Amino acid sequence: MYDLMVIGAGPGGYEAAAHAGRLGKRVALVEKALLGGTCLNVGCIPAKTFLRSSRLFHECCEAATYGVNIGQPVFDMRALVERKSRIVGALGKGVQAILKRAGVELIGGSAHLVSRGVVEVEGVRYEARNVLLATGSRPAVPPIPGIASEFGFDSNTVFSLTQVPKAVAIVGGGYIGLEFACFFREIGCEVSVFEMLPQIAAGVDSEVAALLLKVLKRKGIRFHLSARVRRIDGQLLQFSDADGKENSMQADCIVNSTGRVPALEGLGLEEVGVDFSRRGVRTSEQGRTNVPGIWACGDCSGRRMLAHAATREGIVAVNNMFGKKDRVRYRSLPSVVYTHPEVAMVGRTEEELKDAGIEYRKSVVPLAVAGRSLVEHEDNVGMVKVLCGARFGEVLGVHAIGDGCSEFIVAAAAMVENETSAAEASEIVFPHPTISEALREAILGVHQEL
DSSP, X not given: OBSEEEEOOSHHHHHHHHHHHHTTOOXXXXXXXXXXXXXXXXXXXXXXXXXXXXXXXXXXXXXXXXXXXXXXXXXXXXXXXXXXXXXXXXXXHHHXXXXXXXXXXXXXXXXXXXXXXXXXXXXXXXXXXXXXXXXXXXXXXXXXXXXXXXXEEETTGGGGOOSOOSEEEEEOOSHHHHHHHHHHHHTTOEEEEXXXXXXXXXXXXXXXXXXXXXXXXXXXXXXXXXXEEEEEXXXXXXXXXXXXXXXXXXXXXXXXXXXXXXXXXXXOHHHHTOOEETTEEOOOTTOBOSSTTEEEOGGGGTSOOOHHHHHHHHHHHHHHXXXXXXXXXXXXXXXXXXXXXOEEEEEOOHHHHHHTTOOEEEEEEEGGGSHHHXXXXXXXXXXXXXXXXXXXXXXXXXXXXXXXXXXXXXXXXXXXXXXXXXXXXXXXXXXXXXXXXXXXXHHHHHHHHO
């Protein structure tokens, strides 16, 4: 009898399993593919490895501006894929070592719930007092004829490309699509993004999203907003624009970046009575499902499809199942879009505050107020927006765009988490010169208004 069986070895699953193991519990972790899940193998880590190389290539092309003359650089896609594989392999071994130190037993295969305390893996049944579902997600497949053609890729398979395409069409202008758009544009591809909504980066503060769109257009990325992709015939993408006019374009590579959906197939949720929908398993802030002893975390719950959210959810679920009260405070979970420039955010957007009727004060400063920003990127365009409650001055949201903002958003998350006031935050000493000083200036701007 296991104290806990975790199904899925992504960030939520393996971190939860290791946490329970360190608590002295008997834990088994079931995985049908690779340790690390989507994030490590075909998601976060490969994507950021690709983006690091495209950024470096772009900087080499502009090195003369910084007084460095290196000639004409050449982008080697095969070398990048090999480097990605090395990094993924090294981190995979690291996950294995974490689990081994925590005493977690690994079981390979596909899991199926027989009852709330019994899990079957490849014909063998195991008993557990608690089961944690951490099965992650898979790329969404929109009902577009031809989307799965030989020239089509999704956010999992695009990392297998070994040649630089000339023209790339990206279906979807969310986080994933925009990151791929930046990568392909920086290595010299012609890039077109097709988005059904009238703006990119849904869920991002509209002022930040508008500036991001402006910057990416300036980089040469073409955007078709309020557009519908009708069908794909080989390398020909047919779409209707915002006015309903039919158009088409040729592309060497078509990337489906329309998001991800929870991976729940074959788990036996219906037989056990777990409450779920196509959006995911329904959970409380403690990670509980409606069935006692069955918990869920990460993408399969559909709450926040972020690796760090999955990790926190998994640990919270373990704490609660073994007697320690804990919950996930979703408002203070930060998010980052790893475009160039980066976008980072935490807390409520200005639109959410208006919709909720919450009175607030705001301050917006350009990222260039931080000297480090100009040193690193002389033409860097960016800003930091701080939103605070009008009565008490508590930090309600921080939204930033500009390279380096991902590294200071955790400080803003701590402020939102602890309901730090602008007055209190203004007393925090920010090191100089750092890009985080732009956050300080924005906080001071609100503090002076209150």
